[in-house]
Amino acid sequence: MSNIIHLLPDHIANQIAAGEVIQRPASAVKELLENAVDAGATKVKLLVNDAGKALIQVIDNGKGMSAEDATMAFERHATSKISHIDDLFKIKTMGFRGEALASIAAVAQVELKTKRAEDELGILVEVEHSKIIKQEPCVAPEGTSISMKNLFFNVPARRNFLKSNAAEMRHIMDEFIRVAMAYPEIFFSLNSNGQEVYHLEAGNHKQRIVQILGNSYNAKLVNVLEETDYMNISGFIGKPETARKTRGDQYFFVNNRFIKSAYLNHAVNAAFEGMIAKDSFPSYVLYIDLDPTQIDINVHPTKQEIKFEDEKIIYAFVQAAVKHALAQFSIAPSLDFSLNADIQGLDAVSKPFTRNDQEAAVSSSLYKTFSQKHQAHFIEPSQKSELKSWKDFFKPSEQTDSTGTIGGYSSEPVLEEAYTGGKLLNIPTIQHYLQLQLTYIIATTQTGFLLVHQQLAHERVLYEQYSQAVHSKQAPTQKSLFPIPLDLAASDSVLLQELLPDLQLIGYQIEKDEQHQFVIQGTPADIVVGNEKHAIEMLIEQFKHFNSDINFSKKEKLVRCMAKQQSIKTGVTLDQKEMSGLVNALFECNTPNITPTGKPTYIEYKGNYLEQLFER
Numbered sequence: 001m002s003n004i005i006h007l008l009p010d011h012i013a014n015q016i017a018a019g020e021v022i023q024r025p026a027s028a029v030k031e032l033l034e035n036a037v038d039a040g041a042t043k044v045k046l047l048v049n050d051a052g053k054a055l056i057q058v059i060d061n062g063k064g065m066s067a068e069d070a071t072m073a074f075e076r077h078a079t080s081k082i083s084h085i086d087d088l089f090k091i092k093t094m095g096f097r098g099e100a101l102a103s104i105a106a107v108a109q110v111e112l113k114t115k116r117a118e119d120e121l122g123i124l125v126e127v128e129h130s131k132i133i134k135q136e137p138c139v140a141p142e143g144t145s146i147s148m149k150n151l152f153f154n155v156p157a158r159r160n161f162l163k164s165n166a167a168e169m170r171h172i173m174d175e176f177i178r179v180a181m182a183y184p185e186i187f188f189s190l191n192s193n194g195q196e197v198y199h200l201e202a203g204n205h206k207q208r209i210v211q212i213l214g215n216s217y218n219a220k221l222v223n224v225l226e227e228t229d230y231m232n233i234s235g236f237i238g239k240p241e242t243a244r245k246t247r248g249d250q251y252f253f254v255n256n257r258f259i260k261s262a263y264l265n266h267a268v269n270a271a272f273e274g275m276i277a278k279d280s281f282p283s284y285v286l287y288i289d290l291d292p293t294q295i296d297i298n299v300h301p302t303k304q305e306i307k308f309e310d311e312k313i314i315y316a317f318v319q320a321a322v323k324h325a326l327a328q329f330s331i332a333p334s335l336d337f338s339l340n341a342d343i344q345g346l347d348a349v350s351k352p353f354t355r356n357d358q359e360a361a362v363s364s365s366l367y368k369t370f371s372q373k374h375q376a377h378f379i380e381p382s383q384k385s386e387l388k389s390w391k392d393f394f395k396p397s398e399q400t401d402s403t404g405t406i407g408g409y410s411s412e413p414v415l416e417e418a419y420t421g422g423k424l425l426n427i428p429t430i431q432h433y434l435q436l437q438l439t440y441i442i443a444t445t446q447t448g449f450l451l452v453h454q455q456l457a458h459e460r461v462l463y464e465q466y467s468q469a470v471h472s473k474q475a476p477t478q479k480s481l482f483p484i485p486l487d488l489a490a491s492d493s494v495l496l497q498e499l500l501p502d503l504q505l506i507g508y509q510i511e512k513d514e515q516h517q518f519v520i521q522g523t524p525a526d527i528v529v530g531n532e533k534h535a536i537e538m539l540i541e542q543f544k545h546f547n548s549d550i551n552f553s554k555k556e557k558l559v560r561c562m563a564k565q566q567s568i569k570t571g572v573t574l575d576q577k578e579m580s581g582l583v584n585a586l587f588e589c590n591t592p593n594i595t596p597t598g599k600p601t602y603i604e605y606k607g608n609y610l611e612q613l614f615e616r
């Protein structure tokens with residue numbers, strides 16, 4: 001009988017291994033962002049196309065790599081971050097396994113461009129099917145740009161497994177936010193299909209949290225800060241009024257690593273007990289720092305789980321710190337926020353961390369788990385009884401986890417509908433439109449009718465038009481017959497000056513003038529003649545008072561203001577041609593069913609719904 005065992009070919013082994021690290025675009029995003037952070041970057045830009053399925057690119061200004069390292073980096077177990085087993089206990093970097101780049105190279109087409117400060121030239125490396133296919137010197141700025149195209153192009157089964165763009169984008173944004181929250185001193189931006197979604201200037205923790213969660217949080221955050229020899233907790237909790245019905249804004253970072261911990265989450269909830277409704281979730285962003293020897297981060301790299309050497313102490317600390325914060329800001333009347341005496345008496349809490357402890361740690365059970373790759377951690381049986389209650393607590397919320405909204409970004413279901421919406425509607429080409437109350441357009445579909453809101457629909461159309469213009473191609477300009485002078489208050493003219501390059505892309509032609517501050521020489525083709533000056537003044541006004549939960553870039557703000565301002569208003573009579581033009585333009589949009597701020601642009605009435613109304 002012949003033998004039946006054989007070794008897997010390298011490329012299959014690589015793909016299998018890659019599957020553990022890179023499950024979806026978001027996992028690659030996480031790895032690349034973490035590498036940029038580890039490289040000491042102060043600026044990190046993330047660009048994605050098609051929710052990362054077509055392209056994921058991370059550009060950093062970190063320390064770069066030598067030519068040799070740039071090719072080495074794609075080998076499995078290639079890392080610059082640990083070289084000795086003891087290093088595992090002092091990990092300060094985000095990565096250390098040396099698996100990310102190797103995994104990415106196994107499942108995507110990768111291009112790496114990198115340059116160190118001390119090198120004249122950078123190096124370009126291209127990798128496909130885990131093989132280096134190109135390697136040459138190149139001109140490059142200091143830092144690293146790594147792009148991966150067509151994720152899972154060679155593993156169709158996995159590619160088919162990916163969710164809709166809206167769902168995958170949601171995961172990417174989650175990972176982006178987690179890294180950005182941990183490193184507020186680093187500038188981060190996220191660009192999706194050419195549109196800037198986040199633009200996060202460097203700042204402190206509070207500024208970063210507000211940038212991400214929205215301005216409305218500014219006055220609603222309560223400082224948490226407890227420092228001991230054993231561990232520090234800092235960060236913020238939302239006042240009880242920020243508690244949500246869905247688990248949304250809850251973040252734990254341990255040594256700057258985002259973690260999911262139902263156990264610690266329970267500690268925070270316990271501290272909030274009695275202050276928020278039973279079925280709601282407090283918001284928090286908490287940073288825990290402790291000696292790296294006290295935690296084991298060597299669990300599955302994508303699971304964001306860690307194991308604490310002594311979970312009970314951490315639980316008590318977190319709970320006490322949150323109670324303390326709530327009490328200090330007199331949100332809670334007077335609570336017992338001191339540590340339980342048993343815990344206070346523990347050596348680990350009362351005594352500083354010593355060399356001996358470190359040695360003890362090496363011989364602990366924790367040490368052994370390092371040799372078992374990807375070993376998830378299990379709670380000891382003795383602790384099981386305690387777990388029961390917090391597991392129950394956690395259960396119902398898990399389902400809502402992925403549909404939470406952050407910072408006003410439309411939640412998943414809305415976007416999901418957007419994608420099927422435009423395609424399935426199948427609006428007949430010749431039809432009669434009806435305008436209702438000078439506000440709505442009724443358009444029949446094959447199975448019912450649509451009620452389109454003229455102003456909101458037009459806002460969507462213009463938004464996509466202007467976005468395209470500012471990000472790529474120049475929009476057409478109509479020359480003004482006579483130049484129109486613009487005299488502005490000093491602060492307004494500074495603002496206008498800043499906006500000029502983008503206004504130009506949208507189709508404005510505005511020049512500086514000796515006599516007046518500016519003259520308008522041309523406007524976007526769709527601006528009504530005679531209205532030019534007023535339009536600019538209104539735009540500046542709107543721009544100044546632009547209100548949003550998300551911190552948009554100038555460009556994005558401008559585009560949103562323009563779209564809003566230039567949209568056809570309600571109360572305007574539309575003729576057949578205008579109505580059909582608008583409805584058609586709407587369904588050519590990428591996201592026809594909502595305005596940039598997430599309001600519906602139309603409502604669809606299906607035939608069977610009408611039937612039901614008439615009880616037929």
Ligand code: ADP
Binds near residue numbers: 065
């Ligand atoms: P790990 O991060 O676990 O070390 P990776 O596969 O993510 O493993 O990266 C391998 C090595 O490539 C890193 O240890 C680092 O030396 C280098 N590297 C990766 N990305 C960057 C980057 N953006 N800038 C500089 N060096 C990088």
Ligand code: MG
Binds near residue numbers: 098
């Ligand atoms: Mg890494």
